[in-house]
Amino acid sequence: MGLNAPNFVGIRLSPQYQDISLELKSARLYRFSLPLKQPLDLKHTTLHQRDGLILVLTDAMGHVGLGEISPLPGFSRETMETAIYKTTMLVDRMINFGELTAHHHSRRNTTWENRTAPSVVHYGVETALLSLLANARRISMGAMLYGSSSNKIAINGLLQSSLSDWVPEADFLIGEGYKTLKIKVGRINSVLEARGIKEIREHVGPDIKLRLDSNRSWDLETAIAFGEAVKSANIEYIEEPIENPAELPRFFDACEVPFAFDETLHQIVDPTISFEAYTGLKAFVLKPTLIGCTARFIALVNQAKEQGIMPVISSSYESDVGLAALAQLAGSICGEDIAVGLDTRSVLTAGTTKTPSSIQNGWMPVRTLTTQDLDLSYCELLYHN
Secondary structure, three states: OOOOOOEEOOEEOOHHHOOOOOOEEEEEEEEEEEEEEEEEEOOOOEEEEEEEEEEEEEEOOOOEEEEEEOOOOOOOOOOHHHHHHHHHHHHHHHHHHOHHHHHHHHHHOOOHHHHOOOOHHHHHHHHHHHHHHHHHOOOOHHHHHHOOOOOEEEEOEEEOOOHHHHHHHHHHHHHOOOOEEEEEOOOOOHHHHHHHHHHHHHHHOOOOEEEEEOOOOEOHHHHHHHHHHHHHHOOOEEEOOEOOHHHHHHHHHHHOOOEEEOHHHHHOOOOOOOOOOOOOEEEEEEOHHHHOOHHHHHHHHHHHHHOOOEEEEEOOOOOHHHHHHHHHHHHHHOOOOOOEEOOOHHHEOOOOEOOOOOOEOOEEEOOOOOHHHEOOOOEEEEEEO
């Protein structure tokens, strides 16, 4: 279902929530540093802790909205220092002008010409504003945008072990209730990985969905050979199998394995772009923190639905606050039918809420947060207005 008027932060709210009166009273910005259970190897760096910001907005009626601003090193364009500066400057203007500035912020950023550079700050501040509006109405952000939301979302289980342990780890995840498994490939020899994927399929049977993620690890020839080898394994899709996205239709034509966009989406600045030329495109793996603003994110969701592409919301190692926001969006955009990639809290030893969302039988509850839910043990107050 599409979004309807009126327009707020560049998107359209569901018609039953058209009153967007907002008078901001105060804002607090916290910086957190959460220890990881073990070093996290990303494409361009290794993280030993997850750093980010929590924005708490309060309106004149005492309603609260929470947003997370957590640049991901090696992926986000902004550093933590830049994010702090941009956030405080933006929030200062919003607080100083109250209701006027909240609406001005909405109007001035509605066109994508003003958003050619993705900004984790815009996404975090806009999420806090939307959260404030939603909490005032005692609904989730997703319900405010789309009119309804499921109470829980399906999670895809991520295999994180070495190839020799793929089958027993798949067994464990299925025993925990997961119906969709995601496997990282492109790390070692592609021939061996293809054999491992086929072994998993033979072991788990036809009812478990398998998703693969290559992170652009292969050239076209290697990707096609891999695709041909795993074609019989009935793969739901493989994320970004090759270095050059323009060659993806050739990949699908050769092996008929559906593919998904992930990194490619972070580079798109044209809201009218058509994906019809990408035969074989099955899914958008949407990481709002990296896409960079709610208008850009929602536009991609709507593009996906209009063109029969599956929207799959995924995290960028956010804290509990960011994950709760993503779950609220997923509850409306993905519902209970599309498994999402929000099982990243497991890499952290601590969080930003007293009770983190737990995954039970492969499901995560959709919940809203207030300041009473926050755990600020690992936070430092940077700003209070």
